[in-house]
Amino acid sequence: VSLVLCWCPGAGQDVGRSCILVSIAGKNVMLDCGMHMGYNDDRRFPDFSYITQNGRLTDFLDCVIISHFHLDHRGALPYFSEMVGYDGPIYMTHPTKAICPILLEDYRKITVDKKGETNFFTSQMIKDCMKKVVAVHLHQTVQVDEELEIKAYYAGHVLGAAMFQIKVGCESVVYTGDYNMTPDRHLGAAWIDKCRPDLLISESTYATTIRDSKRCRERDFLKKVHETVERGGKVLIPVFALGRAQELCILLETFWERMNLKAPIYFSTGLTEKANHYYKLFITWTNQKIRKTFVQRNMFEFKHIKAFDRAFADNPGPMVVFATPGMLHAGQSLQIFRKWAGNEKNMVIMPGYCVQGTVGHKILSGQRKLEMEGRQILEVKMQVEYMSFSAHADAKGIMQLIRQAEPRNVLLVHGEAKKMEFLKQKIEQEFHVSCYMPANGETTTILTNPCIPVDISLGLLKRETAIGPLPDAKKPKLMHGTLLMKDNSFRLVSPEQALKELGLAEHQLRFTCRVHIQDPRKEHETVLRVYNHLKGILKDYSVQHLPDGSITVESILIQATAHSEDQGTKVLLVSWTYQDEELGSYLTSLLKKGLPQSTP
């Protein structure tokens, strides 16, 4: 019984493309369906022909699971379901289901409208794709079909991110997606119970880093914002609609309150409003602290942060503005950027990764003269800063998760194999499990030993332990019984009971073996010799000399006859039933060794 998986991951940097295919006990599940952000052509989509050369994907795949809404985990979903063709169920958590279509549409608009791409999925495709989505709750066991079930666990990282357990019979796999083991301002830490999966698939992007503490990052961020505002400058923070934006809002709000600052903070309208709306809806997905404060005061309703109006950008004086989109490639954030770029008192803080080709990427690479539409050159004099608050598990976090789940095998994705030898050894040493690190496109087979539970009948147990030598804790004892497989259950019963249940008649098997012994004396003397010999050796057994001249050892019969041709040889007939096979064979080999010379 094996577990096979193959995957087509990203190019080993910060943002790759996740798409893993797992084959478990005959079921095929696709985990995540990501888009590669670095490519502009077909390379950004995973190669689905890996899965099956011909034949429909719907027949081959039992389900698709999406761990969270980040583009590199679900960006290729509409392409996959509508353009390549898949009609089966797609599972994700409720927040992910709510947020995905918005972000997909946003991405589609940018790619098609701004960049003029043609081979891309349409709005209708997004809608059709989302119709196939089944939303799941945390810790809810979902039956995909009779044998396959899945369960979602909280993963931290972003709103709605989950780790999934996939179970078929007694074999299971846990896929982590992206997760975080330390709680942050608005999300809790990932958690899983001791589910002991056969395989744990964990991301390892940050496995070799030792993270700078959050406090220091935040301190530096606040310092920069404060300095700019103090000297009358304006701070632009382009954000993705959801994710870090909320965290930064909470951070600034707290800081403004503590330092009693007066400069206005604005939140651009549109997507970000919807985002806050979703956070409020899914308040149960945030961490304990937020939920507690929500009762007293809604953490997502800010005292110092107001809605933005386009006209405000021209207001004199300091201010901080959060605007979408995050890479400065279009929309409001780009508009504001153009207005403020020429003043060196201003600052733009990029909160995350920027795709190549966007203004965000260009200014982060150091470009200070940008060509805009209509061949206008924009000179960037404002300060450009970068800050990353990304929340992934580091080596310590990975070890923690393994400790919680207790898998039998571990598989790490998103790392470079050469550089992961140390972590592999660390995991193998500490947990005594095998650790795999497949390369791009590689298939890994993991053998599992499924346990098949069998019930043994009490009567059989009692009987088997009663005969023969006493049970010894150190020696395995061989027991005989009949295995009955009926109605999806396995039972070990005595043969008689089995016969009765099955309505069969018992057949008796008897073996007889001839052992030749050199002994010129009379038969009954030979018998006596044999009897004394066996009596001396088999002290734990019942050895009897019967009046008819035969010997019994337990229920085995030994008789002696003279050899027809040779008077000096006696033939011992050793006879036993099938049940006494062990003892019978033992006796036979014992007798074959011959009788000791000195016997009366």
Next chain:
Amino acid sequence: YRDLHTFELQAPTRLIEWARGNRVCVAGYGQSDGNEILQLIPPPTLLTKETQGLCPERDFKVECGGFSERPVYSLKYVPDTSLLVTSGPPDSSLQVWQVSAEDSDVIKSVSTIATENGTGQSWAKIATISTRAPWVLHGSRLDRVQITEVESRKNVYTAASRGSEELSGLAFLDCNTLLLCCATGLLCLADIRQPQSLVEAMSVPSAPCSEQWCMGTRHGAQGLEPSSQPVARVSSRGLLTLTDLRKTSEFLALAKARVPSPGSGVEFLCTSWAPALEGYLAISGFDGTVHVYDTQSWDSSGREAEPIFIHEGHAFGEAGGSGDSPLVTVHTWHLQKPRTLFSAASDGSVHVWDWVQPCEKC
């Protein structure tokens, strides 16, 4: 502070060693086996001379790691080789490791340099040099000091035995001169070309209660006459002495640091000179702080010295509520950035900090 970065290791370290290519090494010293030796690449922002503030790469990267069965109390890289040497309880033998960062990220155990183990031997202090050949100077006691060639494990030199005091530190002043510091504060010089002589250098002011001492020597300043650099010694009671090795009959300077009375802190006593700031000395190991002093204002009166800066970050550890406040286990200076220090504490935290020079007026 100009800059402060805090990190957390999975297990606390009591050493921070610089390696080739601006790498930094830390290692665990726990009692159970499975201590890790980690060679780290500091984030780019800490390597450049200019402070960058917000930067994409702010994290340490584990470049390679190894597993040690015994706690690692001391670690030294062997210059010009890909080897490093470690030592730790229960005895004074040394472990030799190979670092081959290009092929794999595992630091492999290569060999052991055994030493004869007398009774009551603790772990060996080590120093390395590769001027003539890769050598390691090691010993746990004054009468057990020797130099061993790392690759062949052959003994090259054995110091003439005198007392059996425990050593708290040893160093190569140059390829022929050794400096040994005993826990009692006694400093000894030895010339390896004359194996029989062990010159007793400076003693320390005697104290009513027993105290432990450790020394700090100038960190490999090239081209300068090594014996012209003063040697600093700090005691567990906070006494600081500076000695010029050319004039060992008197103290160059004597001062007292304002530190809490020694509790359990003596194990991690540490002092070191700033490589890029003349006369600046740092001490740690008394509590959760690191003190930086400007020794140029000191004289031989022995009065209390005012530190230029105190780093208190470790005392406010994030691992709150455990009762014991963390103890700084080790500190070291950045080799290029003049005011940057690395410090580690018993709760696993590692701080990298850059302090602001206070102005003269305030």
